[in-house]
Amino acid sequence: MNSNPLIPKELKHYFTLGLSIDCVVFGFDGEKLKVLLIERGDSPFKGYWALPGDLLAPEKDLNSSVNDVLNNLTGLNDLFFEQVETFGEVDRHPFGRVLTTSYYTLVKISDYELNPASFACEAKWFNMEDISELAFDHNKILNTCFDKLQTSIRIKPIGFELLPPKFTLTELQLLYEAILDVKLDTRNFRKKILSMEFLINTGDLQANVSHRPAKLFEFDEMRYNSIKEKGFSFEI
Amino acid sequence: MNSNPLIPKELKHYFTLGLSIDCVVFGFDGEKLKVLLIERGDSPFKGYWALPGDLLAPEKDLNSSVNDVLNNLTGLNDLFFEQVETFGEVDRHPFGRVLTTSYYTLVKISDYELNPASFACEAKWFNMEDISELAFDHNKILNTCFDKLQTSIRIKPIGFELLPPKFTLTELQLLYEAILDVKLDTRNFRKKILSMEFLINTGDLQANVSHRPAKLFEFDEMRYNSIKEKGFSFEI
């Protein structure tokens, strides 16, 4: 049962920590940026809204447990997470010493169904501005992850995971505006994003709209990935 | 002695983790970028070179323990660290389950004396290119921190901590070249760095050099800090 069989006696005291994983799942609904929260059905902080998170099992890798934790609580699955920061104030957890490593990801809300389970008695998307006091130090964690998201989107072309396979440039612009919380100039935005050449004009048009239909784009995955690795500067 | 008095029985199993802190101390000697390593005098990895690092005591905050860990092993003191990433592969430590949170900092080598202590039987500055196989997964950790350093220096004006209070523009350029591992155009570098207006020309000149003495600059701390917070783009 002890996961640390070789620990010298004098070090036993150091092997009493708990570590949790907290997931910040940002969602886009075509208009606003949201965050997925759960209502906790167990102590501590029973009844509070919180980031989906749970203790790391000693026999599991850290980074590869994130999806399990999220899946257990909300039903969401198979997401790509970015690790952000580990929080370790002594008194951040009322039960004892629990540090937590935070991660964020981005999803398209309509692609997923929420199925709260385990100690999550509810799971819900919240507008960023509607979030009040969360359990633990989760407000701080959320803010840190949001800052990181805003920085990242200027350096890497994240965002495509959040759109349908074929999308319009207007949809893409709305996504950037939602994440950065600014209004962008349409002409300049389009010039810039097209100049990066990871968008492909499919030739298809939007259907069933009562106005001029927009061109549908998809993205060039090869080129997108190579840019994503190198990074770029998206000052817009 | 148990630091987690309120843990429900069924969760005891989760509170058996160890967490260490690993410090990547980059140093600048006026010419090359170096890293501070210790030779481990204790098992595991006795005799190996390693990043200075130690277990986190359950009664101490994570971020504020970094300086203690480093000070214990090397005598260095009072540095500003940036947290980078937490590594948590199950088998990364031979004694059992130990995750590690990594941090980096930057120092001017000549400002510090090395005093290895505790299980560090040696402490030494290594050129980045002279580093071979380190203990644990420390090569991976070092690489991750180095990537982060290179990214950060393009976004924030780090670097001044590494220079004497009054320094020449050539010294500053050498620092950037050491960290980024590139050659920069002197005229463009000076224009760019001066246009940011956090450098103050002290009016003093370099002394005891057998060539045209350079002007000595210091930096405008107020302005430097405000830029550091907002971030900037140092594509150079």
Next chain:
DNA sequence: TGGCTTATTGTTTATTAAACAATAAGCTGT
């Protein structure tokens, strides 16, 4: 004073960002 060493500076050209509004295309209802 000539020679050595490093410091300092400016111009031209290319690229990128910013600001700004008129026209196009499909749909709807008449």
Next chain:
DNA sequence: ACAGCTTATTGTTTAATAAACAATAAGCCA
């Protein structure tokens, strides 16, 4: 068919920034 509505699309001018490039300045020393 067309007038009116809605959103999509596009280009130009100006300003700012980046890139490329080499001659002169200033102190020291012999």
